Amino acid sequence: MSKNIDKLFKDKFKESKATAPTEAWPVIQAKLKMRIINRLIYTFSVLGFLGLISFILFSTQTEKTLSKPLLKNTSLKNEVILKDNDVKEVKEVDVNNDKLPMSKPQENSKKLYATIATKKESKNNTPLEKTTFFDKKFKDTVIEKQVKKIDSLVNNLDNLVEDLKNDLKKEKKKLLKKKDSIEVEKFNNEKRRRWNVIPVFGALNSGRLSKNVTTLGTTRAVTYPDKYFDDNKSSGLISSTYGFNVVFRATNRISIQTGIFSKELRFLTEDLFLSEFIPDVNPTNIIYNPGVEVRFSNTPEIGGSESASLAQTIVYLEMPFELKYRMFGSLKFNTNIIGGFSFLYLNKNEIRAKTDIFSRSIGRASNVLTTSTTLNIGLDVEYHLSKRLVFNSAVIYKKHYNTYKDYNNEYSPYTFGMHVGIGYKF
């Protein structure tokens, strides 16, 4: 069907129902406010300038009014002096100069001059005081008016700036809400990939809480849960942990994390002796392996002893239950706080004797409980390598509870470790 091209365009544009974008009005409002502010600033500047000019003018006028009567008085002085022919010399005399020449005519002139000077002073003073008072009053009123105007302008300006600030704050809130909704949308879109399995390896620095023991008036910190070793130095060694975490992203910010780990704790107690002779007194909490003929002692035995250290290794099967809370992050990078606990099941309990020559498993600790728990707290960083792969790194502190029999958590071990892994999201 043929149609005139002009009519085609006209009709279509008449039908058009395009709506103005919603962002346009806030921008116009802000611009209007800025225009008012600019106007106020301009008025403020003009008034300030006028105030300054008027102040300068008034000051100049005051100076003039001050100088005019003085000139009149000078002429008056000349007039009076010229009329009196006897006292011509007087015009040369300074008013303030008391040491006048003491000739007769001069004496007369002095008297006359004193009279004139008194008259002059009284004539000068009265109009001068009146002018200054009037000027001052007038100037004060003008300045007060200017100050009031400026005050009202400043108040208006403050209100406008406040309004503008509020508007901008509202806009900011709106944008932040928008950002949140985008994140929620993103989360909803990613719902399909809420699970994450992360094989993890960690290096741990283990230690034990110390207990203060006093012997013969001397107090020292003891960290090995066996009275026999109270005088020996005991410390934690670097150990390891490995396993995998399973993370479920429950909400945009909260994830639940569990997994299975093998966790190792290692301690070294030094300055001991290994003797073939079996003394009556020996560590109460060591069960020696069958066939092991040597015993630890903290003093060398008569039958011959060798310097040795006691290396204790405890390995647990660990099952953590942790919550991760996302503090801040971006599309690629997230930082989470981790908090939770772990159930531990004893998997290995070994005591080795270490000398300069050999290291040999000789028994196990009898006071280590089969099950125990830890309280976990840490900081976790995630970096998205791709849509499915996530690099995960966490620093976690774990405090052990219920580790040893009969010690009521006095020598509780703790670990502080760095865990790393690459997870797969599905």
Add this chain to the structure above:
Amino acid sequence: MSAQAKLYSLFADKLFNVCLKYSRTPEDAQDTLQDSFMVIFKDIKKFKYKGSFEGWAKRVTVNVALQKFRKKSIIKFDDIEESKIPEEKVYVDVEEKEISLDFLLSLINKLPPQYQLIFNLYVLDEYSHKEISEILDISVGTSKSNLSRARKLLKKEIDAIKKLQL
């Protein structure tokens, strides 16, 4: 609601339509709309109730849009003597329902700036050639010749697209 807000809510959509015709992108149109309202609010005292307020506001908007258009585009009008310009009507063979406003806008935006301006002013905003010649500081003949070329180009585009669809 302030008087300015009321005025805005009454005329924003209509004026935005005007802005769209003279802008290459919706963002440009929004800028023009904002600037136009600033001018309208500033010069509202100049409206002397001769004709409708809407007409006056549209003229202000067209002026603002033209200023912006000139800043962004290099405009060189084709000069032709008035006597050589044939008065002609251009027809296109289309079903009106098949054609969207967006499509027509894209066609207008494809035109060289001088044709786009004159076509918008004459056809869509109903300015006379004399008024156009005054606004753009060109002769009436130039206005007519550029309009004629704009029409032909538009027809060519529409025909080409129609052929592609077939």
